[in-house]
Amino acid sequence: MSTSEISPSKATLAERIASLSGYGPMSSVPQAQYRLDLIAKWPITSGARVLELGCGQGDTTLALAEAVGETGHVDAVDPGPLDYGSPKTLGQAHDTISAGPMGPRITWIQAEPLAFLSANPDAPRYDVAVLAHSLWYFSSPTLILETLRVLATRARRVCIAEWSLSCAEGGSGTTHILSVLAQAAMEVSKPVSESNVRTVVSPARIKDLAKQAGLVLQADSEALVTPGVGVHDGRWETEHAVRAQFAEEVEEFVKDDRQKGVIYALRDAVQTSLARVGGMKAVGTMDGWVAVFEGTE
Template sequence: MSDNAAQTEFWNTVAGLTWAEHQAQLDRQLRPLGAAGMQVLSPQPGEAVLDIGCGCGDTSFALAGAVGETGSVLGLDISEPMLAVARSRAADSPAAPVFTLADAQTADLGEARFDAAFSRFGVMFFNDPTAAFANIRRMLKPGGRITFVCWRPATENPWMSVPFQAALPLLPPQPERDPLAPGPFAFANPDRVRGILSDAGFSAITITPFDTLIGSGGLDETLALTGRVGPLAAVLRENPDLAGPVQHVVREALSAYLTAEGVMMPAAVWVVSAANA
């Protein structure tokens, strides 16, 4: 079984530190998408739930509120910087989730332990996704269920594609990206997702599109976040001298989406659910 060494390094250095720093802004942006997945999962009081790729803990706290004092939530992530934020938030909550540093692809948390598993954008980074989901299924009770939210193609997500496309004429030539490599859009193809889950032993697989508008703040806040998170940020880290010229054209592109509630842009995801029948 392959491990996730590259992803572990990535999420414990630049990416993890950045997400921890901008936790409140990113949670605001992603919360409506996680809520759509949570509605499908429908966690019940008393259930034990595994939150995969819990990051800074936003979804774990929401799940804990749903399962109540008689239930339990284990938040799992490979990023120590993000888990540090989650644990600091848990210190102020009497019914907080438990947070564990581990990789869901290889972690041994016990067989048939959880009633349900959930993830908000935490399952697209496995080096061996079939093995990962087989391991997750092993941790679910018979009849247990999983629901996760993953991105549809970048072309359907202007919040990510618009800034990058606006800046592209100013950037050095960009290499072709492997659509199957671990990353935000690795599960953009629903047929691939269905095949992975089926090969991992899941049944009753449903994949439903969900669209909404998301935002992380006003124009200045959104512009700043665009320079720190996403594909454009990755290029700018390698080419910091381009930050000034790029900022000008990206600001102009984002201005088209400015509303009374801040910059609000279309987001497109799959809400995926399956059962351990």
């Protein structure tokens, strides 16, 4: 069954998770459903002790809290300042979730993931560590590798979800793919990036970094998850790539003419793709990629 074809029982759970979101009642049922679909691919059971790195406003955290049940717990780590984010800040979103029925199952931790892990070397091992759409926020592949190396010894399993840089043939997610590549090409020239797309790593690159870190890919654990039509990440990233400020930032931060030419070519490809799919409202979101890795003993 496609993730856009939600059964009544699934819809009820997605609606409940969405109603508890820090964005307010019924903020985005398709987004909640997408997070539930990701977690369904992972070995997260009732009573599990879970570490989530890069929790953001808690979209995946809520679904994880549902999965671990009343006897499990989620430590949710994010380095973002509590006044960061829109339409609600991280602090506001976390407070809203904490006040709800899932609150006792979650501990919010404001810290850099690697610093948090390094500061607690003797903490009990987690059953599962989760990085759900958070790797592109890391400042470099080197930092991802360093973090995965520590996770390999601190969690029995490491579950990763990230955008796949692929979509179904003829899918409107192509515009999303081009948009994030254009952003990534520009962001590397900034001394400090605050973009949603700071370090683009493909599934193949993630698997390579995980292998270097000592993590072992679990057989048959890779899968693609197609977001429902109400998941608008593709639209948001496309809006960012075509805005006038994007070109202004290219002129400000990119000094090499050849690199500048590549970025403008990618942006032109975004605009061409946008026209072909029929405008911004028709832009889709690329498939998500999930995998499970075994930690070291």
